Amino acid sequence: MQDIKVSICCITYNHEKYIEDAIKGFLMQETNFDFEIIIGEDCSTDRTASLVMKYKEKYPDKIRIVTSETNVGMKENSMRVLKSVRGKYIAFCEGDDRWLDPYKLQKQVNFMDANSEYSMCGHITAINNVEIDQIVGKIGEDEYSKEIIIDDFIRGVVFHNSSVLFRKSCIENEKGDFYFPDYFLNSPVGDYAIQLYLFTKGKVYCFNEIMSQYNWNLSNSWTSTQFNVFSKKIELHNRVIEMFKNFNRENDAAYDRFIEAAIEFRLEMIDGMKENLLNPKTIDHVFSIPNLNKQNIYIFGAGAFGKSIAKKLLMADKKVGGFIDNNLKLMGKEIMGIEVFNLSKITQDSLILICSQWSKDISKQLDDGGYHNYYKLIHWL
Secondary structure, eight states: OOOEEEEEEEEESSOTTTHHHHHHHHHTOOOSSEEEEEEEEOOOSSSHHHHHHHHHHHSTTTEEEEOOSSOOOHHHHHHHHHTTOOSSEEEEOOTTOEEOOTTHHHHHHHHHHHOTTEEEEEEEEEEEETTTTEEEEEESOOSSOEEEOGGGGSSSOSSOGGGOEEEGGGGBOTTSOBOOOHHHHTOSOHHHHHHHHHHTTSEEEEEEEEEEEEEESOTTSHHHHHSSSHHHHHHHHHHHHHHHHHHHHHTTTTTHHHHHHHHHHHHHHHHHHHHHHTOTTEESOGGGSTTGGGSOEEEEOOSHHHHHHHHHHHHTTOOEEEEEOSOGGGTTOEETTEEEEOGGGSOTTSEEEEOSTTHHHHHHHHHHTTOOSEEEEOOOO
16 A cells, blocks of 8 residues: 555444445545545444445455444544544545545645645535435535635634545644644534634635535434534533633633634523523424424425425324415425415414524514414524
């Protein structure tokens, strides 16, 4: 094997539906350099381990497996994979996501080789809602390729994990040993912390190209279990605030203005969540609505979230009377075979589910119109 230029790091646990697509995305890369694939298999209880082993046996010089006799968890699994890399550059992709562009690595490496002042680069990632098998958005969307500035990190990660490529030297100390600061090791959101850390090591670049896919809305994923319930969201944001404070201590207050803005943003988010927690019309799950079987259901919001809720209801044999939307261009059209109505066409006693990021404005619209049989569903995206 030649000198390895890129180490692809993939952690996986119970990803049997997706792991083959992830591995195929690695293997299809067209490069003029050698790369390795390191898969951290964390004692899955489904067929993930056997599928990984199948590819390991077929590509023994390309794929390495890092595992143990017992499950170690996401963070430790990530750390042991990172500690085993041999390449000059490191690329990420978890086992339930995938790469789409066969020239992804070559494009990123070409850029990094030509621009030594950059510590990291990434690109746009498509968001696929697995419940409706549809692309519903993007992460890292912009009109053009550009250098990233620190303010781009205020609201959250700039890149999805599957898009990042960075220099291995950035996570080594002066002796060449593996190193991450404490604020990263204690962070509740690893990809956010590592992107902030890499920003302190050099410039950051974003390609305006979609080269990977994030499979969102998986059952039992980190997002579904940790980030879709208000009480856990509040706890998470508080831990992120603590991470920011530790980040600033590590960097001698060099990012005071950024940290202040980032913390203020999260405090506003927490205040909004607490307000919703006190609102009896806010619910975590559609099937917790009383008397759901006896009511004609209308979904306010014909976007991706509304469509995913409609699919859940239809799969459970619930009656969806239609979508409601304020976009006049949608009136009378059908989405998923369900008609879109203006609110004025809906009787006041109908059950209305608000599935929209504009829930506060919609709630006022409903109250002003005499519609009181409605609920706001929690949605993080």
